[in-house]
Amino acid sequence: MHDYDAIIIGTGQAGPALAARLSEAGMRLAVIERKFFGGTCVNTGCIPTKALVASAYAAHMAHRAADFGVAIQGEVAVDMERVKARKDAISGKSRSGVESWVRGLANCTVLQGHARFTGPDTVVVGGETLRAKRIFINVGGRAAAPPIPGLDSTPYLTNSSMMDVSELPEHLVVIGGSYIGLEFAQMYRRFGSRVTVVEMAPRLIAREDEDISAAVAEILEKEGVALRLGAECTSVSGREGSITVKVDCTRGAPEIAASHLLVATGRRPNTDDLGLDAAGVETDERGYITVDDQLRTNVEGIWALGDCNGRGAFTHTAYNDFEIVAANLLDDDPRRVDDRIPAYCLYTDPPLGRAGMSEAEARKAGKRYLVAQRPMARVGRAVEKGEALGFMKILVDAGDRRILGAALLGVGCDEVVHTILDVMYAKAPYDVMQRAMHIHPTVSELLPTMLGDLKPADAA
Numbered sequence: 001m002h003d004y005d006a007i008i009i010g011t012g013q014a015g016p017a018l019a020a021r022l023s024e025a026g027m028r029l030a031v032i033e034r035k036f037f038g039g040t041c042v043n044t045g046c047i048p049t050k051a052l053v054a055s056a057y058a059a060h061m062a063h064r065a066a067d068f069g070v071a072i073q074g075e076v077a078v079d080m081e082r083v084k085a086r087k088d089a090i091s092g093k094s095r096s097g098v099e100s101w102v103r104g105l106a107n108c109t110v111l112q113g114h115a116r117f118t119g120p121d122t123v124v125v126g127g128e129t130l131r132a133k134r135i136f137i138n139v140g141g142r143a144a145a146p147p148i149p150g151l152d153s154t155p156y157l158t159n160s161s162m163m164d165v166s167e168l169p170e171h172l173v174v175i176g177g178s179y180i181g182l183e184f185a186q187m188y189r190r191f192g193s194r195v196t197v198v199e200m201a202p203r204l205i206a207r208e209d210e211d212i213s214a215a216v217a218e219i220l221e222k223e224g225v226a227l228r229l230g231a232e233c234t235s236v237s238g239r240e241g242s243i244t245v246k247v248d249c250t251r252g253a254p255e256i257a258a259s260h261l262l263v264a265t266g267r268r269p270n271t272d273d274l275g276l277d278a279a280g281v282e283t284d285e286r287g288y289i290t291v292d293d294q295l296r297t298n299v300e301g302i303w304a305l306g307d308c309n310g311r312g313a314f315t316h317t318a319y320n321d322f323e324i325v326a327a328n329l330l331d332d333d334p335r336r337v338d339d340r341i342p343a344y345c346l347y348t349d350p351p352l353g354r355a356g357m358s359e360a361e362a363r364k365a366g367k368r369y370l371v372a373q374r375p376m377a378r379v380g381r382a383v384e385k386g387e388a389l390g391f392m393k394i395l396v397d398a399g400d401r402r403i404l405g406a407a408l409l410g411v412g413c414d415e416v417v418h419t420i421l422d423v424m425y426a427k428a429p430y431d432v433m434q435r436a437m438h439i440h441p442t443v444s445e446l447l448p449t450m451l452g453d454l455k456p457a458d459a460a
């Protein structure tokens with residue numbers, strides 16, 4: 001039995017930062033990782049996909065060079081081996097950075113292997129039993145396979161195995177038209193694959209407002225991504241390189257022939273093999289660990305951070321979980337999950353930056369709100385860049401004049417959205433932003449102008 005002050009299971013987006021704070025506070029720590037340091041974001045999520053998105057953008061702009069008066073003598077070709085090598089280098093550097101950071105922490109023992117609870121204060125890893133009064137679970141999640149007949153016996157890819165693909169698929173069929181599916185769909189189309197997205201809901205990214213879903217669908221279709229919406233997969237079959245996807249829908253062919261199949265239909269938490277029963281830690285019916293507003297589980301001395309607690313599904317929510325736990329534990333600062341404002345981006349091109357409520361959510365919450373919209377075709381900077389697709393939408397509470405939310409689909413909007421987010425955190429009325437002098441020429445300069453166009457939702 002090895003005794004520690006704290007054990008951290010998983011080195012995703014919360015664990016390493018928490019380890020650093022606990023180490024600084026003089027605690028004796030054990031950090032356990034079963035696979036790659038840095039977890040999903042670093043190895044199979046945000047970082048490698050955004051590196052691939054950047055290569056796809058370069059290919060796209062090279063194809064569009066003539067629009068800008070630039071002549072490319074000869075064919076624009078994408079070297080998939082080099083695209084992958086660039087992605088691997090960026091992701092690998094980040095992984096080794098996390099590993100050396102954690103290994104370099106004072107009083108920190110790093111163990112590699114699968115951790116499993118054997119009691120409320122004990123964990124076993126590789127035959128060794130560790131004990132601590134504080135245990136932090138940061139085990140993340142993995143791709144969930146939907147119950148499609150034939151999937152078990154058909155070769156298919158997930159976001160993880162996509163990282164090993166170094167060839168150009170002739171026809172990539174993506175099941176699932178949400179964040180993961182759409183980022184891969186657009187990038188592979190830009191690399192030169194034929195791409196079909198099969199989504200069972202009647203529209204893409206169905207958590208977003210209908211106008212956003214429609215605009216994203218139009219952008220993707222213009223680039224040649226085929227969309228099969230309201231389409232249930234009745235079966236998949238085939239072998240490496242030759243896969244048949246049978247689809248039940250009112251429009252389009254009932255069968256799609258694919259060279260590669262990517263399943264992007266959601267994720268599940270890595271809690272099924274963690275021995276949570278032995279510790280008495282409760283989960284919900286989907287396996288997410290139940291936590292309170294300070295990320296404490298039902299068992300004293302055990303916390304759950306990141307994707308595995310179901311309170312967020314992003315790198316920034318996992319990191320914010322670390323900040324909340326550290327603030328409560330070490331700084332006597334009662335930060336809570338409820339303090340945070342939902343925010344995320346979809347990294348299609350142009351990106352979608354989201355903060356706060358959608359219109360559907362505002363209506364559901366019974367809010368009386370004002371709304372302003374502006375097409376990117378009326379944003380000077382976007383026009384100058386030749387990237388004027390999409391539109392921006394801001395919602396404001398008609399009573400207290402605070403910003404309720406924004407959906408910004410356009411060039412640079414993954415950055416622009418933070419202007420909105422910070423005013424929301426400041427709990428300031430929108431007038432503060434409306435009177436701010438923004439810099440010309442930027443996309444952000446139009447936010448104050450838009451706020452001058454606010455109208456009651458029904459009249460907009």
Ligand SMILES: Cc1cc2nc3c(=O)[nH]c(=O)nc-3n(C[C@H](O)[C@H](O)[C@H](O)COP(=O)(O)OP(=O)(O)OC[C@H]3O[C@@H](n4cnc5c(N)ncnc54)[C@H](O)[C@@H]3O)c2cc1C
Binds near residue numbers: 044045114159312313
């Ligand atoms: C394709 C894709 C793209 C994404 N893009 C974005 C994006 O652009 N922006 C964004 O904010 N989010 C993005 N996400 C989501 C983001 O990656 C996750 O929300 C984030 O990584 C969650 O971090 P985490 O700390 O909860 O867990 P993870 O990063 O999943 O880390 C968990 C770690 O725990 C380890 N582990 C699991 N079980 C055990 C065990 N029993 N013993 C020991 N170790 C264990 C795992 O090996 C892993 O290293 C993306 C996700 C995917 C899949």
Ligand SMILES: NC(=O)c1ccc[n+]([C@@H]2O[C@H](COP(=O)([O-])OP(=O)(O)OC[C@H]3O[C@@H](n4cnc5c(N)ncnc54)[C@H](O)[C@@H]3O)[C@@H](O)[C@H]2O)c1
Binds near residue numbers: 206231265267312
């Ligand atoms: N840019 C980002 O921040 C980013 C990027 C990628 C992933 N992520 C994270 O990863 C999580 C998972 O993303 P995701 O896109 O896999 O899942 P998701 O839960 O967002 O969407 C799954 C989609 O698959 C569809 N679907 C489910 N079963 C289906 C079936 N049998 N046939 C056809 N369609 C089906 C659903 O209707 C839905 O549209 C997200 O919640 C997000 O937090 C974030």
